[in-house]
Amino acid sequence: MGKNTFQNASTKFLVIIWLLSLIVIFFESTVLKNINGFMLSIYILLVSPTIRRSLKFLCAALAIVTTAIAWKLDCWPLIWDGIEKAVLFAAFFGTLSLLRATADRRREILRSTESVERLGGEERNSGLLIGSFVLGSTLIVGVMAIFAPIVGRKAPLDVRKSAAEASQRGLCLSCLWSPFWVAMAVTSEHLPTVPLWQIMLSGFALSAIGLFTAQVLFTPNVNLRGLIGAILAFKPVFAPVAFAASAVLLLKAATTFTTLECLVMGVPMLCFITLALSGVKNLTSGIIQSGRGLSSISGEIVLLTCSFALGQVLQYYLEFIQIGTSILQLSPSPILLIGASVIIMTTCALIGIHQIVTLTLVLVAFNTPSIGLSNLALMQAGLLGWAFASMVGLSAVSVAAASSMFDVPIGRLSYGSNIKFVAIFTIIGITWITFLDHMAN
Numbered sequence: 001m002g003k004n005t006f007q008n009a010s011t012k013f014l015v016i017i018w019l020l021s022l023i024v025i026f027f028e029s030t031v032l033k034n035i036n037g038f039m040l041s042i043y044i045l046l047v048s049p050t051i052r053r054s055l056k057f058l059c060a061a062l063a064i065v066t067t068a069i070a071w072k073l074d075c076w077p078l079i080w081d082g083i084e085k086a087v088l089f090a091a092f093f094g095t096l097s098l099l100r101a102t103a104d105r106r107r108e109i110l111r112s113t114e115s116v117e118r119l120g121g122e123e124r125n126s127g128l129l130i131g132s133f134v135l136g137s138t139l140i141v142g143v144m145a146i147f148a149p150i151v152g153r154k155a156p157l158d159v160r161k162s163a164a165e166a167s168q169r170g171l172c173l174s175c176l177w178s179p180f181w182v183a184m185a186v187t188s189e190h191l192p193t194v195p196l197w198q199i200m201l202s203g204f205a206l207s208a209i210g211l212f213t214a215q216v217l218f219t220p221n222v223n224l225r226g227l228i229g230a231i232l233a234f235k236p237v238f239a240p241v242a243f244a245a246s247a248v249l250l251l252k253a254a255t256t257f258t259t260l261e262c263l264v265m266g267v268p269m270l271c272f273i274t275l276a277l278s279g280v281k282n283l284t285s286g287i288i289q290s291g292r293g294l295s296s297i298s299g300e301i302v303l304l305t306c307s308f309a310l311g312q313v314l315q316y317y318l319e320f321i322q323i324g325t326s327i328l329q330l331s332p333s334p335i336l337l338i339g340a341s342v343i344i345m346t347t348c349a350l351i352g353i354h355q356i357v358t359l360t361l362v363l364v365a366f367n368t369p370s371i372g373l374s375n376l377a378l379m380q381a382g383l384l385g386w387a388f389a390s391m392v393g394l395s396a397v398s399v400a401a402a403s404s405m406f407d408v409p410i411g412r413l414s415y416g417s418n419i420k421f422v423a424i425f426t427i428i429g430i431t432w433i434t435f436l437d438h439m440a441n
Contacts, residue, residue: 011294013043014094014301018264021091025261037084044302051299054395058354062306069313078316082309085189089308090301091264092185096140097293099180101286102271103139105278108236109146115233122219124150125166127230129214132170133207134234137178138241141401143171148405157408164406165418166218171398172391173210176383177203179248180267182304183359183386185260190363191375196252196259199379206380206432213425218417244270300397304356311360318364335434337366337373338381342426345385349393350414355386377437384429388422 020036023029048056070076103109112131119127128147135143144167151163175181177200188194215222222230247270251262275283332340345358359382366378390398394414403410 010043010046010298011291013039013046014090014294015291017043017087018091018094021088021264025257025265033084033087036087037080040083040087040090040305043090043298044305047298048302051302054352055299055303058352058357058395059302059306062303062310062357066306066310066313069310069317073313073317073320075313075316078312079309082312083305085312086301086305086308088260088264089182089185089304092182092260093297093301093304094290094294095264095267096180097297098268098271098286098290100139100293101289102274103135104289105275105282105286106237106240108240109135111236112234115236119230119233122222123226123230125162126215126219126222126227127233128163128166129170129211129219130227130231131234132167133174133211134170134241135237136171136174138180138244140181141171141398143167144398144401144405151406160406161408161412161416162218164402164408164413165416166214167406168391168398168402168413168418169214169218169421170211172387173207173214175387175390176207176210176380177201179245179259179263181386182300183355183383183390185263186356186359187363187379187382188259190360190367191379192258194375194379196249198376199383200249202376202380202436203383206384206429209428209432210425213428214421217421217424303354307354307356307360310357311364314361315364332371334373334377334437335430337371338377338433338437339426339430341366341378341381342385342388342430345382346388346392346422346426349389349396352394354395355389355393358389359386372441374437374440376440377433380433380436381430384433388426391418392422 017036017039020032020039024032024036048059051059066079066082070079112135128150132143132147135146139146144164147163147167151160155163175183178184179196179200184199187199188196215227244267248259248262248266251257251266252259255262257265271286272283275286341362345355345362348358349355362382362385363378366373367375390396392414393399394410399410399413402408403413
């Protein structure tokens with residue numbers, strides 16, 4: 001099978017999975033769920049040989065652990081449950097690809113890019129921090145492709161590195177509140193009782209503190225006027241980003257759909273309408289680009305599926321050994337549980353363990369009512385851990401994207417100045433989340 005033929009086949013499978021997911025959202029059907037799970041299984045078999053080598057090893061390790069637990073406890077059906085849970089997330093990745101293709105055709109993006117080009121020195125890094133925070137709330141890692149050309153590959157390494165790190169900080173802080181991030185979807189799946197508006201409001205406040213902290217640490221010479229100028233450079237994109245987020249919130253408030261279902265259903269509708277209004281040519285080229293972009297997310301889909309399968313059997317295993325009772329006997333304070341959640345995820349990311357895996361572990365281990373940690377605090381701790389892991393993780397997609405787009409060695413980014421930011425903001429974040437837990441309880 002040729003490379004193009006192979007990519008076309010895998011893309012078609014993902015499109016079918018997305019379409020079936022939409023049908024299942026409206027019409028609950030066990031048969032369709034099973035068909036979609038089967039389609040995802042075939043998709044994984046097709047793309048697994050082509051994913052990054054590091055992901056192959058990680059996915060293989062997850063599969064071995066999952067199989068070992070299922071063998072020991074004879075809970076094989078739980079693996080299938082994990083695959084079925086992952087189906088909607090596979091559709092979500094496809095939604096992100098369409099969102100990126102739509103953004104590439106928005107005039108607001110071009111106008112913002114031109115404004116940022118006029119900034120210089122520390123102001124530019126401040127602009128990249130704020131801009132990647134704003135755009136990263138919807139475009140996720142796609143913002144790297146927008147801002148990297150501003151700096152240019154011919155710029156000195158230290159300039160490219162500082163720009164990439166500033167973009168990483170802003171991008172990953174948006175994970176704390178944005179409903180468009182996979183992290184929000186995963187945590188919402190495990191903690192469905194947390195209202196979306198609560199975690200968005202709490203996360204936005206924490207991310208605002210993070211932006212201020214980053215400004216003080218890395219661009220202290222940028223005064224308020226310079227910062228306002230940097231923020232105004234991104235004024236053209238504020239309206240469409242706010243509209244997209246509001247549309248998801250309204251859909252969630254008006255229906256019984258989960259956050260992830262609202263994203264999978266609502267965002268493509270907005271994208272297709274936007275592309276159609278801009279002309280048939282843009283609509284066609286946007287759909288083609290979105291289809292091509294699906295091949296670049298295959299590794300993440302395989303990893304997410306393996307993680308969900310592990311999560312299902314691991315949850316059963318942790319219940320079997322009564323992990324909640326064991327943790328309760330230790331009588332850990334909320335601040336200790338919150339700190340453990342964030343530090344475990346960040347530390348594991350630094351040695352190459354993807355945050356999808358560690359987030360699942362944290363949510364499964366600590367999501368026990370008798371422990372006493374509120375769901376809101378646990379969810380915020382998971383999102384903070386994800387933000388840090390995405391900022392410095394060796395296997396994080398955002399780090400890989402920044403490394404590629406800004407032409408900076410991945411190790412220089414993972415173990416660069418953002419380690420300093422993570423260390424300082426960990427203390428601030430844990431303090432904030434402990435306060436949240438106190439208010440929730």
